[in-house]
Amino acid sequence: MSFTSVRVVGLLLLLLGLTGCNQSVDEQIQDGLQNTKTVFAEQPEEQTDRIGDVELYLPSNFKVDDSSDAYNILVTKGKESYILFINDREDADSKLYYILLKADSSKNIIEENTYEKNGIFGFAAVLKTDNENEFELIVSNGGVKMTTISHAKHIKDNLHEMTKIVHSVKIK
Secondary structure, three states, X not given: OOHHHHHHHHHXXXXXXXXXXXXXXXXXXXXXXXXXXXXXXXXXXXXXXXXXXXXEOOOOOOEEOOOOOOOEEEEEEOOEEEEEEEOOOOOXXXXXXXXXXXXXXXXXXXXXXXEEEOOEEEEEEEEEOXXXXXXXXXXXXXXXXXXXXXXXXXXXXXXXXXXXXXXXXXXX
């Protein structure tokens, strides 16, 4: 086999390998939602940050925006922004955010799941946006809700990180 043939075959194998590594949007959604159930079933991450009376876990690549207050927290990861809403009047088993989402006919829910165990109610939802490569992600646990607009290829990872954050929130 000539050197050129080896290069062509190698390039084709590389392209096939890279194609196999990319998950479809449906796979990103399914795997991401499955991860949320797993995280909700585990013990919450230990809190790493404090904002007023709120303690929460933030992965090392997440930063709290200075303009945040204790109940509406803007969090960034690189160029991505997340909003964490905290309603301290709602208990861990509250379904308020879930009921509001389901009642909003303007929301185009692609897929969702719920988690309910030991007095905790949580849910995650993936919604369509006007941009076909972006999706709204919502993760909630009782009176805590986090939302972001995610690129399709980051759905799984964003849902996982968002669930860890939401599940860790403690109000002192």
